[in-house]
Amino acid sequence: MNDSISINRRQILGLFAATGAAAGIAVLSSPALAAKCETDGTPLQFTPKTAPDANPVENDLVKYPKCPYCGMDRAKYHHSRHLVQYQDDLVDGTCSLHCAALSLALNLDRGPKAIYAADFGAKTDPKPLVNVDQATYLIGSKLPGVMTKQSKVAFAAKADAEAVKTAQGGELGNFDAALQAAYLSMAGDTAMIRKKRAEMKLKAAGHAGHTP
Numbered sequence: 116m117n118d119s120i121s122i123n124r125r126q127i128l129g130l131f132a133a134t135g136a137a138a139g140i141a142v143l144s145s146p147a148l149a150a151k152c153e154t155d156g157t158p159l160q161f162t163p164k165t166a167p168d169a170n171p172v173e174n175d176l177v178k179y180p181k182c183p184y185c186g187m188d189r190a191k192y193h194h195s196r197h198l199v200q201y202q203d204d205l206v207d208g209t210c211s212l213h214c215a216a217l218s219l220a221l222n223l224d225r226g227p228k229a230i231y232a233a234d235f236g237a238k239t240d241p242k243p244l245v246n247v248d249q250a251t252y253l254i255g256s257k258l259p260g261v262m263t264k265q266s267k268v269a270f271a272a273k274a275d276a277e278a279v280k281t282a283q284g285g286e287l288g289n290f291d292a293a294l295q296a297a298y299l300s301m302a303g304d305t306a307m308i309r310k311k312r313a314e315m316k317l318k319a320a321g322h323a324g325h326t327p
Contacts, residue, residue: 116229116248161221167204172231172244179208184217185262185308193241195261195268198231212269213262213304216297230290235268236275245271247290252276254296256285263304267293 168178175198176190187210189196197215199207203225207218212232219227232250233242250269253276260266266285270276276287288296 163205163207168206171200171206182210184214196233200229201225202228211261212267232269234271236270252293253285256283265300
């Protein structure tokens with residue numbers, strides 16, 4: 116990964132951590148999915164639990180089926196999924212940029228080796244992954260967001276991004292612009308997710324109460 120890009124990303128993550136928000140975003144992790152380990156209570160508790168993977172893009176949906184931060188099915192959200200490969204080849208496969216941003220903030224001492232995003236412009240399903248350094252993001256369009264109110268989708272071809280922008284609005288930017296937007300919307304997105312999950316629990320409890 117380009118050194119200047121890496122430094123810029125560290126600055127974005129550092130600013131995010133300085134606000135104290137990085138400590139709070141851990142609440143989005145599902146306790147039911149978190150494995151107890153001896154490093155709990157330290158920054159190392161957020162270390163990806165899977166084995167090192169030198170080629171994480173290959174069969175990523177098989178190797179990383181669930182997002183470790185929200186538990187969502189990455190195959191279902193293949194069009195928005197991201198994948199972070201750290202310098203030690205540990206990998207976080209997430210459902211969205213929102214959860215990739217969580218991974219990067221919680222692993223401040225683990226530099227990213229490569230970051231990948233689904234190519235929203237691809238015609239195939241599942242969408243193939245593209246290195247974010249070669250991607251163009253469409254930020255804030257009318258397309259539905261995943262884990263966020265503000266849509267942020269990646270395209271391998273800038274022409275595809277421009278075509279969707281014409282139809283759906285939004286602004287074009289690189290990964291760092293999209294990452295910064297993800298952090299800026301984190302508080303509102305977290306509140307939205309909490310509300311939705313609370314409503315789902317109430318609905319599930321209501322159905323259970325009416326079971327004959």
